[in-house]
Amino acid sequence: MGFPGTWMTESESVVYRVVPKCACSTIGQIMFYSDHGSFFDGDIHDAQSGMHKWALEHSQAPITANVINHSSYAFTCVRNPYTRILSSFFDKICGIQRNGKRYRGNLVPLLIQKYGIEVGGEDGKQEFDQIQSFRRFLLFARDTIRWRRPMDPDIHWSAMSGHVSTFIVNGGTYDKIIWTEKFNEGMQEVLSAIKTPKKVKLKDVPRFNESEGHGPKRAHPVEDYFDDLSMHLVREIYKRDFELFKYDFDNPGNKMPIGEIDLDEVHAKLGD
Template identity: 25%
Template sequence: MKKNESALAAKAKGFYRLREQFVIPQARHIVSHEHRLILGISPKSGCTVASKLFFGHLGLLEEALKLDPWIHRYRIGYRKNNRVSLKNLSSPDYFSFKVVRSPYTRAVSSYTHTMRTKISKVALLKYLGYSSKDEVSFYDFMRFLSSIDMRQANRHYGLQALMQEGKAFTYDYVLKLEALEEGLAEIETRFGKKFSIEKKVKGSVHHTDKGKSAGDCVAKTPFGSLPKKTDGSLLQPPYADFYDPTARELVETVYRRDFELYDYCFDL
């Protein structure tokens, strides 16, 4: 019986791996077939700004924000009738681009977002042997990520790179969040696609206020001991304060594929 169960489990695992290679995750894309335009996004990688840029280009931003200031409510509804395929991503008739972010800053944002929101922390706490999220440091969080299959991880802290990316297809342009305006200018010059960064495009309801550096590394500081504002919400230290050599090594190991695919180096 156990042998049969193992065989079935192996078969299921093989099926899902095969599926990953050919099925494009709809939640990670926005497409306009009318405009032959595809945007690739990842949570915690400027997806709010990117979504606003996309819908602004289509002339739909006002409509989207009227529905809800949280642009993703409109995006979720929009994608139900606008699905992207591997054929679309591989077609020279479509212009595809993806917004990405440095794994160093994204890892910190993924950590604080996971701690602040309702994302399940059951497996995380079990792995660490903790009873509360307030005990979890950035270093602890990265240790947990190093123990799981990042291809199957929650997309708020999983890899930006898709299974098929760089193999079955490549985006026409990779737009780095850290050089957004320069990248958009290059897209306009090279591809003739103009995206406008209006005031309403910037900003996110997920934004965490940043504090000044106290000069101390907080890589191993429990979440509950990080600086707080007067209302008790997080006042996040600068990204660089979360890094010591061990934390940096963990991030580089966990997000190695993102570093290699998007050509990022240590720069905080």
């Protein structure tokens, strides 16, 4: 199985397990900068060199050796499940991707046909009932996760605990899990704990939100998208995420964590 979704600086100063929709573009660029003193020109997900990534064959041996021996500081980043699934909907379902096409080709037509979802027309710019469409998308997300129908779950809306756990199950150990909602604070802790070839000044780092502008703007507060049934579906899909990463299930309007992440608990519950 190995360590899918794992990135490591070439200097091996730090190891990071990517969790989609959780500041991964910014984190990747910070890692790249900390080795090279400049940011990658383009979307960091497209970088084929300058950083080790599990998806690159030549990177797998060094990543494996490092992670198994826990040679470097290892971390990941999580986000409130309510805002994460909403963000996935607007970016991946309603938005036009950076290649100018819809995400995953026939996915959106399938959703329009089978679940009655609207996405704001061909370009994602037209008005539509965002709340109704999002709630129908949630049913689809649940179906993919619960029954793997009409397709396998997508990495952008499968549970964070699933992403986080592969690293542990295959022999890795986290030193830190940071929250997207307290990004600067958490990332500063990571940077303070490691030695990097180039110094990173967090306050000078731009936000690399690669998904921004892909889709329509969210027209309502987060809590308006989640009624009783939606919250029930969210609990069904993301129960472990709320519990382990200390988010507030009862109030979709509160995106901030409500407790401290217990790394021992995370390793124990996601390691079996």
